[in-house]
Amino acid sequence: MDQNEAKSKSIVFAKRIIHAYQYLCEDKKEFVLSKQLLRSGTSIGANIAEAQYGSSRKDFLNKIYIALKECAETLYWLELLASCSYLSDNEYKSLYADCEELRKILSSITKTTRDTL
Known part of the structure; x- marks a missing residue:
């Protein structure tokens, strides 16, 4: 996965x-x-x-780590909103799956970048 894919998927996710x-x-x-939820x-x-x-590569990696942490926070808010019945099961699962996909892409980018430092 590359940065452009992560960026385009993050824009689609942000709109959702x-x-x-x-x-x-x-x-x-x-x-x-x-x-x-909106902020994260x-x-x-x-x-x-x-x-x-x-x-620098280190600065790049730091920003990707921050994005990864924002993914984790977003997953938390989605879980909380669903558990309080603000989101239906379908809404929750769909948003959660998209966020989890972003998390996996970002994890892959961090691993690849760390390996090249």
């Missing part, structure tokens, strides 16, 4: 998170947890984009 946030606010009237879910792609312009 934005739609989930709008749904949670408008339909479920949930504002606190959904804001956390959209931050993944922002950190990937920033990594592409890292000043």
Whole structure:
């Protein structure tokens, strides 16, 4: 997996998170947890984009690690929202699967980058 694939998938995922946030606010009237989900879910792609312009391989790796941590946080918020019945099982599983796919791509990038340092 390469950075461009990670970036394009993160944009698609961020758009899904934005739609989930709008749904949670408008339909479920949930504002606190959904804001956390919005922040972490959209931050993944922002950190990937920033990594592409890292000043060094180490800086690049650091930004990818941050994106990976944002994935983990997003997975947490998705689990919490689902367990509180704010997300249906289908919504939860679909968003979770997309985030998990991003996590795997980012893990692969970190391993490859670490091996070349």
